[in-house]
Amino acid sequence: MEEDPEVPAQALPIRQKQPRQQLTKGMEHLRSYVIIPDTPPPTPPTILAKEESGDAHSDTYGVPATYQPIRNPSSAPKNDNPEKRSNPFQFGTRYLEEDSDIFSHNAWDHVEVDASYADFIEQQTLFQRSNQVSDFDKSRFYDAPEKWWDKFYSNNAANFFKDRKWLVQEFPVLGEVVKEGYGPMTVLEVGAGAGNTAFPLLGMNSNAELRLHACDYSKKAIEVIRSQEAYTSQPGPIPVLQADVWDVASPTTLPPGLEAGSVDIVLMIFIFSALSPAQWQQAVANVFTLLKPGGEVLFRDYGRGDLAQVRFKKGRYLEENFYVRGDGTRVYFFEEGELRRIWEGEEQVGDSGQSGKVVGEEDEKRNGSVGFEIVDVAVDRRMLVNRQRKLKMYRCWMQGRFRKPLTGPKQADQEQKEKICDDSGQ
Structure with missing residues (x-):
């Protein structure tokens, strides 16, 4: 296609690459439950009181304590190569522990949802x-x-x-x-x-x-x-x-x-x-x-x-x-x-x-x-983690x-x- 001679080349708009959509329209109602925010929201007073007394997790890796998956104690067995398991019904041994970086892997095994997410499932049903x-x-x-x-x-x-x-x-x-x-x-x-x-x-x-x-x-x-x-x-x-x-x-x-x-x-x-x-x-x-x-x-x-x-x-x-x-x-x-x-x-x-x-x-x-x-x-x-999104x-x-x-x-x-x-x- 020939350029329009009356429009200088430098005046043509440059199309910017659009970032990939974070959530589809069909998943918008799940936003607060699946998004890991860059800046965690304010901690509710009840959770804050527990944190001050040492009875609850603080916000780590951008995951609010109120929506965190349940983590295993640090003493839980570790194995970062779950494919070597001897029992196929073991489903891997990559445990999410208290000191685990949630972004260090794309998936964690045996992850239970916390009470707030379980309540959301009930309400959604x-x-x-x-x-x-x-x-x-x-x-x-x-x-x-x-x-x-x-x-x-x-x-x-x-x-x-x-x-x-x-x-x-x-x-x-x-x-x-x-x-x-x-x-x-x-x-x-x-x-x-x-x-x-x-x-x-x-x-x-x-x-x-x-x-x-x-x-x-x-x-x-x-x-x-x-x-x-x-x-x-x-x-x-x-x-x-x-x-x-x-x-x-x-x-x-x-x-x-x-x-x-x-x-x-x-x-x-x-x-x-x-x-x-x-x-x-x-x-x-x-x-x-x-x-x-x-x-x-x-x-x-x-x-x-x-x-x-x-x-x-x-x-x-x-x-x-x-x-x-x-x-x-x-x-x-x-x-x-x-x-x-x-x-x-x-x-x-x-x-x-x-x-x-x-x-x-x-x-x-x-x-x-x-x-x-x-x-x-x-x-x-x-729990599957998309580290980029x-x-x-x-x-x-x-x-x-x-x-x-x-x-x-x-x-x-x-x-x-x-x-x-x-x-x-x-």
């Missing part, structure tokens, strides 16, 4: 509950949830989520089954999305007898997986990775290519939260049906009080701890005890108000009942391992009777 989604819109979000995920993946393709490189750290068994010579192993990922779990496993795999099945109820998500070069260029006559459309809450079908009792490991990474409470029973029953006796579910999802839950404003609340995002996709936030009850097969009450065990009729005939053994369930609490964000995730019993109760009873008869010589 009351606000959300009193400003629910309309009955008309609820029917839209409940009737065909897969269409909202189709739209999501149409808009974002494979660019929204990052590959889950932490999988082997959190679930070490995945690092074993991909090793050369491990032997026959069938892994099913439920809610595979764009393949951010399946493709990292495929890339690590040296086990010729590994079979990966990636399923999602979004047709568009499966199209995204099947369009990737890593999927289309799989060597050999039998592909390692197979991607198919399947709804884990389907009352009539199992995934293509899989039969009852044929799966060793089921991966459920941030997928159970997309189901409504009324779908949990059928989903758990389907997973139980697919697993071999002794097979396991590897589970990770959102925990109660996570920032993603707290930040919801009005018009997003569907039912208790269940929300709809702005793009129409849904998300639930779990507690530890709740997950234990769901996977152990205890009484449930869904949208319909009908209670009953998590059980499928065919499963009951085969195994006596549907109830998983809880190998591990743990809460992963972290001076933000702190409390995150909360749930992680679990649930095992299908080797024998069902009825089968175990029969085996015990046979053993007694053998021992008695009858």
Whole structure:
């Protein structure tokens, strides 16, 4: 483009680089809870009195005492390399201690929120509950949830989520089954999305007898997986990775290519939260049906009080701890005890108000009942710190391992009777 000859070059305005926005519009209501100010506000008289008496923390590193995360005593064990932990459910050992510089790391483990922030969560929940989604819109979000995920993946393709490189750290068994010579192993990922779990496993795999099945109820998500070069260029006559459309809450079908009792490991990474409470029973029953006796579910999802839950404003609340995002996709936030009850097969009450065990009729005939053994369930609490923008964000995730019993109760009873008869010589 030619310059205007009547306008001197030096008169042209110089466009200044705009600083990055500190908070989005949707997070403005959280400002006082996530911002670490350069100059802390005046300390309330009640806190000041405690500080003078030595009973409270003074303001340090720009974090007001009234909003500080709870810090551990300085004698707490230190380890600045949490990746070396031996127990994957330990979730790191980077403790925020009394003398820790909050800006020395981007994340701190096992961080509990202080009383003022906990009170804010409670007040925010009351606000959300009193400003629910309309009955008309609820029917839209409940009737065909897969269409909202189709739209999501149409808009974002494979660019929204990052590959889950932490999988082997959190679930070490995945690092074993991909090793050369491990032997026959069938892994099913439920809610595979764009393949951010399946493709990292495929890339690590040296086990010729590994079979990966990636399923999602979004047709568009499966199209995204099947369009990737890593999927289309799989060597050999039998592909390692197979991607198919399947709804884990389907009352009539199992995934293509899989039969009852044929799966060793089921991966459920941030997928159970997309189901409504009324779908949990059928989903758990389907997973139980697919697993071999002794097979396991590897589970990770959102925990109660996570920032993603707290930040919801009005018009997003569907039912208790269940929300709809702005793009129409849904998300639930779990507690530890709740997950234990769901996977152990205890009484449930869904949208319909009908209670009953998590059980499928065919499963009951085969195994006596549907109830998983809880190998591990743990809460992963972290505080993420953005040092440049001076933000702190409390995150909360749930992680679990649930095992299908080797024998069902009825089968175990029969085996015990046979053993007694053998021992008695009858």
